Amino acid sequence: MLDKSLPSFKDIAIKTHRDRTLTLMQVYDWVLNGRPAKTEEHFRAFATRKKLFVVSAAFRYSIPKDSNYVDTPTVGQPWPMPVRYDTKAETVSVDAKNFQFKSIGVHCDILEAAYTRYKGLTFGGYRVVKPYPRVKGNLKTLDVFVKNSCSGKIYPSLNSSESYQLTVSSSHARLDADEVWGALRGLETFSQIVYRKESGEVWSY
Incomplete structure (x- = not known):
């Protein structure tokens, strides 16, 4: 107390x-x-x-009282906001217990380590419950497609691409990126748009 x-x-x-x-x-x-x-x-x-x-x-x-700053709390939205962010008026249930990140493009240690890290960040501490029947879908996988090889890469450079495209629907979730650095940005966004309702269900916008 x-x-x-x-x-x-x-x-x-x-x-x-x-x-x-x-x-x-x-x-x-x-x-x-x-x-x-x-x-x-x-x-x-x-x-x-x-x-x-x-x-x-x-x-x-911690903003002075005379500031014009207006804070708008959000639930299930990314920060900072991507250049383009489109949503629909629906939510999707996510299978927190069995969810997997799956590489369908190149494979590398950076991605594998990121999958483990973001599994904990996205679902850590969430209790698993049955999805509500009125909620669309029940996502179990995020397919990650990285176009260019990340072999031998440790850090991004000034010329590295961090762009990505993340698509989530009631039946499928996919992350596309030219380089692994974009995939890492996309994984961060995915971890932010997945949220837990007060009753315990794990949902995504």
Whole structure:
């Protein structure tokens, strides 16, 4: 239970950002990395106890009150927003327990490692339930097609392509990219558009 004697998170975040005693990225680093605080010890203690909440709350509240910034929370939408993002007024059930990422183009260690990582990021901690009959489909696979070989590649270069196309329908999900770096971007987007409803079902826009 939160100690009500402590200053509110909103007040501390606004104060530290406004007074320049703490930058927004420092707040973010506190939450993610647990870095020792140089100011506002109460804030660090609160952040440590409420990590998952503070990640989003820090960005929502550490803006000066006179700012014109308008925050619009989203569910199941990517950030940052792709150049083109088209959606339909329907959701698709995702089989979290049996879901697989499958290479249908080139194969490489970078992709295989990414599949393991994004399986945890996308579905980690989700309990598996039967899909609602009114929800379309039940996705079990994301087909990943990378056109160019990624053999010997470790890091992207200035000339690397990070473009991708991700398509999700009620019966099929596919990710296309010229290079592995685009596929990694696409996997990140996929992990963001999959979300869990309060009742536990895993859905995707």
